Amino acid sequence: MKLARWTNLDGTVSEGFVIEDSTVTFPDGATVTSVLELGIEGARHLFDRVQSAPRTLLSQVRLLAPLPPSSVRDFVAFEEHVEGVSAGVEGTSNVPAEWYQAPTFYFTNPHTISGTGAVIRPPVSDRLDFELELAVVIGGGPSAPESNLDVDQSASVIFGYCIMNDWSARDLQAREMQVRLGPAKGKDFGMTLGPWIVTADELAPHLDNEGFLAVRAEAYVNGDLVGEDLVSNMGWPFPELVAYASRNSRVVAGDVLGSGTVGNGGCLGELWGRNGGLTPPPLQPGDSVRLVIEGVGEIQNTVGEPVSAPPIPMARPRTRQRWT
Numbered sequence: 001m002k003l004a005r006w007t008n009l010d011g012t013v014s015e016g017f018v019i020e021d022s023t024v025t026f027p028d029g030a031t032v033t034s035v036l037e038l039g040i041e042g043a044r045h046l047f048d049r050v051q052s053a054p055r056t057l058l059s060q061v062r063l064l065a066p067l068p069p070s071s072v073r074d075f076v077a078f079e080e081h082v083e084g085v086s087a088g089v090e091g092t093s094n095v096p097a098e099w100y101q102a103p104t105f106y107f108t109n110p111h112t113i114s115g116t117g118a119v120i121r122p123p124v125s126d127r128l129d130f131e132l133e134l135a136v137v138i139g140g141g142p143s144a145p146e147s148n149l150d151v152d153q154s155a156s157v158i159f160g161y162c163i164m165n166d167w168s169a170r171d172l173q174a175r176e177m178q179v180r181l182g183p184a185k186g187k188d189f190g191m192t193l194g195p196w197i198v199t200a201d202e203l204a205p206h207l208d209n210e211g212f213l214a215v216r217a218e219a220y221v222n223g224d225l226v227g228e229d230l231v232s233n234m235g236w237p238f239p240e241l242v243a244y245a246s247r248n249s250r251v252v253a254g255d256v257l258g259s260g261t262v263g264n265g266g267c268l269g270e271l272w273g274r275n276g277g278l279t280p281p282p283l284q285p286g287d288s289v290r291l292v293i294e295g296v297g298e299i300q301n302t303v304g305e306p307v308s309a310p311p312i313p314m315a316r317p318r319t320r321q322r323w324t
Helices: 032-049 079-090 097-101 151-156 170-178 200-206 238-245 268-275
Strands: 002-007 013-019 022-025 072-075 105-108 132-138 158-165 191-199 216-221 224-230 256-258 288-293 297-303
Touching: 002 032, 013 032, 032 158, 032 191, 079 268, 105 238, 132 216, 132 238, 132 288, 151 158, 151 238, 158 200, 158 238, 158 256, 158 288, 158 297, 191 200, 191 297, 224 268, 238 256
Parallel strands: 072 256
Antiparallel strands: 002 013, 002 191, 013 022, 072 105, 132 158, 132 256, 158 191, 216 224, 216 288, 288 297
């Protein structure tokens, strides 16, 4: 099953299933959010009910991000990506020992998410980049666990998958990381999810004997292939990422968890580190970025003109008196 949200020709927004080359609206006013809360079995019941319902061709709608996430966590689960990016930042490839000890993630902004086909309006940046990732979407269902999940429980709450592009302004990000906090403004201006949510059962045949998804991921800039990898090259399979996220916390239906950037050119920043310079060049207005993941689909976005923001003053000198 594939779940999606879209804008119709008359400007209204609909939510439902994608079946072959068409869309069909959920019955009873259901939304992607409410279907995620039902879990896969609940979604399958709705899917059976719409088989004879009216359909609209995909060519007659504009796909949106497939859900408004409850939260977005983004991991850094590919060792090769860490090696390449660190070469650009530190001058030599380095994977910290701490990376191997546990999967690391950051939270990002769920309010600046777009769908495939959208024009991305970045901040002013000399090093605009994309990031090719696969994300899991958490579902619910009767008695779905939320906290301190083990790996089997985590696998049971993975509703499905979508492609993630974690757009990045590397120059802004580099300054923030010097303060040992973030990334923030280098990332939170935009993220693309899509083209739809593919339920976990559809990708189950691609799981290897360790639970990794052996699907191909490809990144194209202006039609040129710049990166390709297997998602199974992650350091941890997705259920282990979900389990870690739930430790002394909660994961709920509608949460999105990204894999982090795949290796072997999953972003320009990795290639800059390996090539010793800005080759290929940073993204510019008018550039097209297309990300493809086997079994899921593809998303495509065009880079728009950057958006200037009001300046921020420097920190004030520490000259004020202490309270006495």
